Amino acid sequence: MFTNRLPIAKLAGAVVALSAVIAAVMLSINWNGAEDSTAAPKIDDLLNIMIVVSSVIFAIVVVALAYALIAFRAKPGDESDGEPIHGNTRLEIAWTVIPTIIVLFAGGWSWKVLNEIEETNPRHLTVDVFSQQFAWSFAYPGKEYAYSQGVLHVPVNRQIVFKMHSQDVIHSFWVPQWRIKKDNVPGITTTAIVTPTKTGTYQLICTELCGFGHSTMRAKIIVQSESAFEKWVGGLKEKVPTPMMVSVKQDTETNPEPLERVEAE
Numbered sequence: 001m002f003t004n005r006l007p008i009a010k011l012a013g014a015v016v017a018l019s020a021v022i023a024a025v026m027l028s029i030n031w032n033g034a035e036d037s038t039a040a041p042k043i044d045d046l047l048n049i050m051i052v053v054s055s056v057i058f059a060i061v062v063v064a065l066a067y068a069l070i071a072f073r074a075k076p077g078d079e080s081d082g083e084p085i086h087g088n089t090r091l092e093i094a095w096t097v098i099p100t101i102i103v104l105f106a107g108g109w110s111w112k113v114l115n116e117i118e119e120t121n122p123r124h125l126t127v128d129v130f131s132q133q134f135a136w137s138f139a140y141p142g143k144e145y146a147y148s149q150g151v152l153h154v155p156v157n158r159q160i161v162f163k164m165h166s167q168d169v170i171h172s173f174w175v176p177q178w179r180i181k182k183d184n185v186p187g188i189t190t191t192a193i194v195t196p197t198k199t200g201t202y203q204l205i206c207t208e209l210c211g212f213g214h215s216t217m218r219a220k221i222i223v224q225s226e227s228a229f230e231k232w233v234g235g236l237k238e239k240v241p242t243p244m245m246v247s248v249k250q251d252t253e254t255n256p257e258p259l260e261r262v263e264a265e
């Protein structure tokens with residue numbers, strides 16, 4: 001048995017000090033770059049909260065490990081076995097209940113953030129996104145399906161609902177400064193909701209390995225004033241090609257038809 005009690009106050013002090021140092025270093029790093037959508041600060045705050053929680057857990061592990069290495073090391077020449085240790089009910093309850101609370105807290109906060117991000121504004125603009133090996137193209141339904149390839153224009157400070165249709169394999173829509181990333185899955189329509197808050201030029205990146213040309217699968221995004229956007233869409237000459245229009249009509253909002261029904265047709 002331990003003859004000395006654990007120096008709880010000193011260990012707790014070490015955990016607090018180490019957590020503070022780790023959290024300060026980790027929070028000082030700009031992990032995700034510019035915050036150019038209404039969702040970005042909310043997602044970054046969530047990340048920062050998780051960084052602080054993780055720093056405390058990491059500090060507890062490191063302090064316990066360091067203390068055990070020093071305090072319980074074998075004396076020179078001591079070849080005997082260690083004390084046999086059986087369960088400790090209080091400890092086991094603690095290491096089950098505390099992580100459960102942390103995970104529920106993280107899940108609850110994530111839910112809140114996702115709810116806020118995905119709340120649709122009645123004045124939103126819908127844009128269809130088409131992905132195929134290895135290119136992006138876009139349609140603006142409000143404008144009789146005006147169509148652009150490789151370049152997406154959107155107005156600033158207006159909510160955009162992107163409806164995504166893949167023409168072949170799974171692709172993924174990602175704009176780092178908006179923090180939004182969503183898979184494009186063949187046969188179903190997936191939706192991403194973004195309100196850009198800054199004008200400028202961005203890159204749309206495919207983040208789902210989709211074949212040999214995956215790394216080149218990018219598109220230019222121009223966020224501009226509403227009037228400049230209207231002018232640009234008004235000048236588009238192309239209309240959506242038929243195969244893409246078909247995918248807009250065929251894709252379902254949820255899942256493909258059950259297999260039996262498809263076979264029966």
Ligand SMILES: [Cu+2]
Pocket residue numbers: 171172206207208209210211214215217
């Ligand atoms: Cu890809």
